[in-house]
Amino acid sequence: xxxxxxxxxxxxxxxxxxxxxxxxQSQGWQVSIGDVSVDHLGPxxxxxxxxxxxxxxxxxxxxxxxxxxxxxVVISMLPALFHPLVAETCLALGKHLVTASYxxxxxxxxxxxxxxxxxxxxxxxxxxxxxxxxxAMRIIHQIQAAGGSITSFKSFTxxxxxxxxxxxxxxxxxxxxPRNVVLAGQSTAKYIENGAYKYxxxxxxxxxxxxxxxxxYGSFDGYANRDSLSYREPYGLQHIPTMLRGxxxxxxxxxxxxxxxxLGLTDDSYTLEDSARMTYRxxxxxxxxxxxxxxxLRERIASxxxxxxxxxxxxxxxxxxxxxxxxxxxxxxxxxxxxxxLLVEKWKLSPGxxxxxVMLHQFEYELNGQRRKLTSSLVVLGDxxxxxxxxxxxxxxxxxxxKLLLQGKLQTKGVVVPLQADLYNPILDELEQYGVRFQEQx
Numbered sequence: 001x002x003x004x005x006x007x008x009x010x011x012x013x014x015x016x017x018x019x020x021x022x023x024x025q026s027q028g029w030q031v032s033i034g035d036v037s038v039d040h041l042g043p044x045x046x047x048x049x050x051x052x053x054x055x056x057x058x059x060x061x062x063x064x065x066x067x068x069x070x071x072x073v074v075i076s077m078l079p080a081l082f083h084p085l086v087a088e089t090c091l092a093l094g095k096h097l098v099t100a101s102y103x104x105x106x107x108x109x110x111x112x113x114x115x116x117x118x119x120x121x122x123x124x125x126x127x128x129x130x131x132x133x134x135x136a137m138r139i140i141h142q143i144q145a146a147g148g149s150i151t152s153f154k155s156f157t158x159x160x161x162x163x164x165x166x167x168x169x170x171x172x173x174x175x176x177x178p179r180n181v182v183l184a185g186q187s188t189a190k191y192i193e194n195g196a197y198k199y200x201x202x203x204x205x206x207x208x209x210x211x212x213x214x215x216x217y218g219s220f221d222g223y224a225n226r227d228s229l230s231y232r233e234p235y236g237l238q239h240i241p242t243m244l245r246g247x248x249x250x251x252x253x254x255x256x257x258x259x260x261x262x263l264g265l266t267d268d269s270y271t272l273e274d275s276a277r278m279t280y281r282x283x284x285x286x287x288x289x290x291x292x293x294x295x296x297l298r299e300r301i302a303s304x305x306x307x308x309x310x311x312x313x314x315x316x317x318x319x320x321x322x323x324x325x326x327x328x329x330x331x332x333x334x335x336x337x338x339x340x341x342l343l344v345e346k347w348k349l350s351p352g353x354x355x356x357x358v359m360l361h362q363f364e365y366e367l368n369g370q371r372r373k374l375t376s377s378l379v380v381l382g383d384x385x386x387x388x389x390x391x392x393x394x395x396x397x398x399x400x401x402x403k404l405l406l407q408g409k410l411q412t413k414g415v416v417v418p419l420q421a422d423l424y425n426p427i428l429d430e431l432e433q434y435g436v437r438f439q440e441q442x
Contacts (some may be wrong), residue, residue, distance in 0.1 A: 001030050002406045005067055007056060007086060008077030009035040012100075012126075012176065014386055016077065016395030017041070020402070021048045027403060034067060058082045069093045073402055076101075079177070083107060087121060094119065098402050100126025100394050108415055115414035122410070124417045125401045126394040127357065128157035131378070131431070132245075133417060134397070134424040135438055136361055139376060140235060141421065143365050148372075151241055152364035156212065156222040158248025159390050162354035162381050163217070169316050171250035173347045175355045175382075175390040182266055182340045184247070189224035191244040192232075200224055206258040211251070212360055214377055220358060221254050222246040234419055248358055256316035260339065262305045263287045265322070268336035275333035279325045283338055297323055320346055349385035356381050357389040359438075376440045396434055400427045 004020060006013065020031050021044065031048075033041060034056025041053045058064060058078055068074055068089045073096040076086045083099055084106035090097045091110055096119055103123045114121050124130055132155055143150055159175050160166075174181065189200040200208050209221040228245045232238050260266055264287045272278060272286075284297065291300050298318065302309040317323075321342055328338045349355070359378040364371065382389035401418070404410045404426060411422070418424060431437070 001028050002073070003030045003032065003071045004073055004075065004402060004406075005071035006031065006033045006075045006077065007035070007058065007067075008075075008079075009033050009038060009041060009053070010077065011386075011388070012391050012394045013077045014388070014395070015391040016075070016399050017044055018387075019396060019399035021045075021051055023399070023403065024048065024050060027406070029406070032067065032071070058085060064089050065093065068095055071095055073098065073405055075099070075398060075402060077398075080104070090121070091117070091119070096405055097121045098125060098398055098405065099123050100130055100398055102129055103415060103417065111415040118413055120405060120410060120413055121415045122401055122405070122418065123415060125397050125423075125427075127159075127390070127397075128359070130397050130418065131393055131428075131436070132157055132359060132361075133419055134428050135359070135376060135378070137235065137419045138421075138424050138428060139361065139363060139374065139440075140237070143363065143367070143374075144236070146367060148365045148367035150237060150363060150365045151371075152362070153235075153237060153240060153242070154244045154246070154362040155360070156220075156246045156248045157357070157359045158220060158222075160220075160248070160250060160356045160358060162356040162389075165350075165353040165355070166250070168346070169319050170253055170256065170347070172253055173349055173353065173355070174344065175349065175388050178340050178344050178347075179336075182336050182343065183268055185223065185225070186266070186268075187226060189226060189228075191224055191228035192240070193242050193244065195241045197229075198224075203261060206254040206261060209254050210246075212248070214358055214360065214379065217356075217358065217379060219251055220248040220360075221251050222248050222360075223254055234417060242364075248360070252312060252316065256313040259301070259305050259307070259313050259317050263301070265335050265339045268334045271332045271334055272328075272338065275328050275338065276331045278328050278338075280322050280328060280338070280342060281325050283328065283335065284322050287335075349388075351385060353385045354382045355388045355390055357393050372442065374440060374442050376438045378436065378438045380436055392434065393436060396431055396436065397427050400430050 024031055031051045033053045038053040045051050074090055076083050076099045080101045087097055087107045094117055161173055185205045186202050191198050205223055209223050212220050223246055225246045228243050232243055288300055288304055298314055299309045357380040361376040363374040380389040380393055
């Protein structure tokens with residue numbers, strides 16, 4: 001019997017847990033699930049007596065070593081900052097590791113030792129990163145196999161709300177780690193366009209958007225995400241003139257978020273004085289220059305950020321509750337932490353809410369002397385506020401990859417990102433059985 005250890009059982013792991021448990025008997029798996037709290041897993045586990053759930057503290061070295069040591073493969077769905085700690089223990093004890101997160105430098109440095117020990121540390125195998133890699137690489141290899149030369153590749157992904165649950169003016173609710181959303185884009189975005197390198201510093205990021213139309217679902221704004229340049233070599237597109245990876249939001253979101261950036265409310269670098277008693281209105285006031293107090297707060301913000309007082313962006317900002325006298329209620333909070341607390345309440349999923357994942361790839365290539373364009377799009381809808389599209393598209397690729405690993409069908413060793421056919425073909429093929437299917441249009 002193969003033993004799987006899943007660390008992390010939060011909202012993004014719900015569908016992964018279902019997948020592991022539903023395959024456990026036929027595949028001969030024993031599944032153990034550890035997290036800070038596992039009380040919410042009771043209903044899941046009643047039907048699966050071969051599954052064990054237990055409270056887990058990743059920083060408890062003895063517990064971490066004992067649990068990882070007893071497993072054949074470890075899945076980490078913990079916050080990304082804990083992945084290197086888990087990876088170090090997996091490396092020391094000779095255990096495979098699978099995650100949905102980006103490869104951090106600490107784990108990248110483990111490549112040669114993991115390879116020498118015959119271990120697979122499969123990273124970036126969720127949604128974005130993950131399904132974006134799998135789907136893009138299959139198309140890239142198909143175009144190249146036909147003799148084509150790719151001249152432009154743009155890829156955008158967004159976790160949004162399904163149309164029937166899109167009921168607030170931001171057109172957004174949290175289906176992923178709220179902290180990651182609040183801190184999104186804080187490193188300079190880098191990409192290449194028509195042969196020219198482009199850099200967008202954080203203060204300008206949400207001003208620089210592109211608009212896309214997805215048939216049947218309307219318009220979306222895309223902003224550049226992180227370092228697109230670093231993917232040219234892994235994708236085999238070292239000489240491509242245009243390459244951009246980005247994030248999708250509904251129109252209006254980026255423009256309103258830019259106001260929060262300009263005010264300094266997404267800053268996580270310092271703590272506020274007496275933040276527990278400070279109100280949100282006082283927080284906003286503290287970000288503004290001294291002005292005539294007879295002028296309304298909205299007018300002063302408008303003047304500071306260069307908008308008209310009746311601008312739609314300011315209506316969205318006011319809707320969050322930032323103008324209210326409600327106390328922040330957190331000791332030693334950063335502005336970003338204060339904002340996160342407010343938004344977690346305003347952007348939480350309601351019973352019955354359905355989310356939506358949208359992914360869009362745009363290719364331009366030359367084949368037989370002709371210039372061609374190919375668009376590949378994915379829309380996935382959630383079932384409810386627990387079985388979300390986000391949980392489905394993050395968790396299923398991880399689960400399928402673990403199955404391939406335990407079946408001996410994944411032979412690549414070391415620190416691996418899913419860019420090769422022995423991963424993208426079986427994972428994408430099985431994902432189609434769950435309704436995760438791309439539509440291509442030339």
